[in-house]
Amino acid sequence: MSDTSLTLALIGSDLSGAELTGLAIMSLVVGIVGGIVGIALGVVRLPIMTAIGLDPIVAASTNLIVSVLGSVAGSWPAILQNRIVFRVVVVIGIPAVIGAFVGGLYADTVPRVVLLTVVALLLLWSSFAMIVRAYAELRRRTASGQDDPSAGRGELNTRTVTRESILGFGIGVIGGAVGLALGVLRMPALVHVLKMKPSLAAGTNLALTILVGMSGFAGHLISGRVDWMLVSIVGVPAMVGMFAGSRMGGDVDPAKLRLAVGVVLLVVSPLVFYDAFSG
Numbered sequence: 001m002s003d004t005s006l007t008l009a010l011i012g013s014d015l016s017g018a019e020l021t022g023l024a025i026m027s028l029v030v031g032i033v034g035g036i037v038g039i040a041l042g043v044v045r046l047p048i049m050t051a052i053g054l055d056p057i058v059a060a061s062t063n064l065i066v067s068v069l070g071s072v073a074g075s076w077p078a079i080l081q082n083r084i085v086f087r088v089v090v091v092i093g094i095p096a097v098i099g100a101f102v103g104g105l106y107a108d109t110v111p112r113v114v115l116l117t118v119v120a121l122l123l124l125w126s127s128f129a130m131i132v133r134a135y136a137e138l139r140r141r142t143a144s145g146q147d148d149p150s151a152g153r154g155e156l157n158t159r160t161v162t163r164e165s166i167l168g169f170g171i172g173v174i175g176g177a178v179g180l181a182l183g184v185l186r187m188p189a190l191v192h193v194l195k196m197k198p199s200l201a202a203g204t205n206l207a208l209t210i211l212v213g214m215s216g217f218a219g220h221l222i223s224g225r226v227d228w229m230l231v232s233i234v235g236v237p238a239m240v241g242m243f244a245g246s247r248m249g250g251d252v253d254p255a256k257l258r259l260a261v262g263v264v265l266l267v268v269s270p271l272v273f274y275d276a277f278s279g
Helices: 017-037 042-051 056-080 086-105 112-144 158-178 183-192 198-222 228-249 254-278
Strands: 007-010 013-016
Touching (some): 013 017, 017 042, 017 056, 017 254, 042 056, 042 228, 056 158, 056 198, 056 228, 086 158, 112 158, 112 183, 158 183, 158 198, 183 254, 198 228, 198 254
Antiparallel strands (some): 007 013
């Protein structure tokens, strides 16, 4: 071999050593941020993977299983800190899991540009809603000196469960198809619909991401569209990053955490738009 550059034959693309190293570093940094805010942030990884030439379907399946691996690592500190509300995971997770499997199984049915455009628009709406509400809460706290008294471990009643179930199924279908666990869309719903404390919503969202990501990935796995070498290169740094970030997330001020999530969503939205129309 006269070519001294490291190349690995991956499904859909040959990536150089520099590109693989860049993917690993990117996954580590994204994992740290995602662990803090309680979101796997596959919406950041996916556009980067497709931008360097990976087949979109392979990138989607890789992104789903990496989100699962990262969320498993991030969930452990959340469990130790009692930041996962398991009754919410069970009630909300079932329809989301079903939707993700259906979306992953029929990933080629709906044009990807349509699905990603819907995701990007929902991200924009969610980001503005969270930033405005977090800013208002911080101002109110400054005036009263108290945290939001309505935030708790989740209000599960017929109305909220029905709304979250329908929303969770829809998000699951879209996410499973495009390769995103879409915790970025569940997080605002957990905080504002179920009225959970942001720190509890972050831990609970990671647990939900594990279930949804595994279900969506199973749909891709049945179709045989998985590159395990790529999974290991991107997945290990994601696990390290999300474990470290999750440990820090329990100590972050809830209102500031909510504001941080909103800012992250706002930054991510243009990446999803770019990914939708560049492919």
